[in-house]
Amino acid sequence: xxxxxxxxxxxxxxxxxxxxxxxxxxxxxxxxxxxxxxxxxxxxxxxxxxxxxxxxxxxxxxxxxxxxxxxxxxxxxxxxxxxxxxxxxxxxxxxxxxxxxxxxxxxxxxxxxxxxxxxxxxxxxxxxxxxxxxxxxxxxxxxxxxxxxxxxxxxxxxxxxxxxxxxxxx
Ligand SMILES: CC(C)(COP(=O)(O)OP(=O)(O)OC[C@H]1O[C@@H](n2cnc3c(N)ncnc32)[C@H](O)[C@@H]1OP(=O)(O)O)[C@@H](O)C(=O)NCCC(=O)NCCS
Numbered sequence: 163x164x165x166x167x168x169x170x171x172x173x174x175x176x177x178x179x180x181x182x183x184x185x186x187x188x189x190x191x192x193x194x195x196x197x198x199x200x201x202x203x204x205x206x207x208x209x210x211x212x213x214x215x216x217x218x219x220x221x222x223x224x225x226x227x228x229x230x231x232x233x234x235x236x237x238x239x240x241x242x243x244x245x246x247x248x249x250x251x252x253x254x255x256x257x258x259x260x261x262x263x264x265x266x267x268x269x270x271x272x273x274x275x276x277x278x279x280x281x282x283x284x285x286x287x288x289x290x291x292x293x294x295x296x297x298x299x300x301x302x303x304x305x306x307x308x309x310x311x312x313x314x315x316x317x318x319x320x321x322x323x324x325x326x327x328x329x330x331x332x
Contacts, residue, residue, distance in 0.1 A: 170206040176219040182259035204228035223260040
């Protein structure tokens with residue numbers, strides 16, 4: 163299945179049939195993603211098939227991106243010592259989910275790769291120290307761990323990956 167990733171467009175993309183198995187993430191896509199996008203609170207990107215008009219409507223997975231900051235003290239000691247004591251600018255992947263009927267087919271990895279590529283492009287023009295993700299549970303934490311994300315000091319489920327590390331991996 164050839165997927166492409168597009169910014170959410172509610173006239174083209176069908177949010178109603180999406181089910182990743184977690185109510186919180188389903189409800190966000192159905193009820194809040196569009197509002198948040200139009201208010202510039204977060205942008206939502208969806209994985210769709212572009213082969214036919216019908217396929218184009220189905221959402222196979224999505225992620226959200228927004229700007230944020232963390233406190234320097236939230237970083238592990240080895241990172242903290244090299245940084246000023248100001249709030250640290252970050253890009254946040256607030257949510258990332260794949261429809262439960264299509265898990266294990268590489269879509270989550272494809273979405274994450276696209277999110278990191280988007281952040282790298284933004285980070286050329288705007289200071290972004292790291293990508294931060296809010297893993298919803300230990301399963302999601304292991305998924306992100308595969309890509310090098312590690313824990314912030316104050317939360318076992320909030321993970322980060324420095325932009326420099328992403329740059330050196332591409
Ligand atoms: C976590 C989730 C996004 C993974 O999506 P997916 O499409 O099934 O993942 P992929 O098929 O792209 O797998 C990518 C890699 O992660 C690994 N992986 C997938 N799910 C994993 C999990 N739960 N734990 C550990 N590793 C996992 C795969 O083995 C694969 O590794 P490989 O490239 O070495 O083979 C998906 O299961 C999901 O939507 N879960 C519910 C929502 C959620 O928890 N979202 C994350 C927090 S917001």
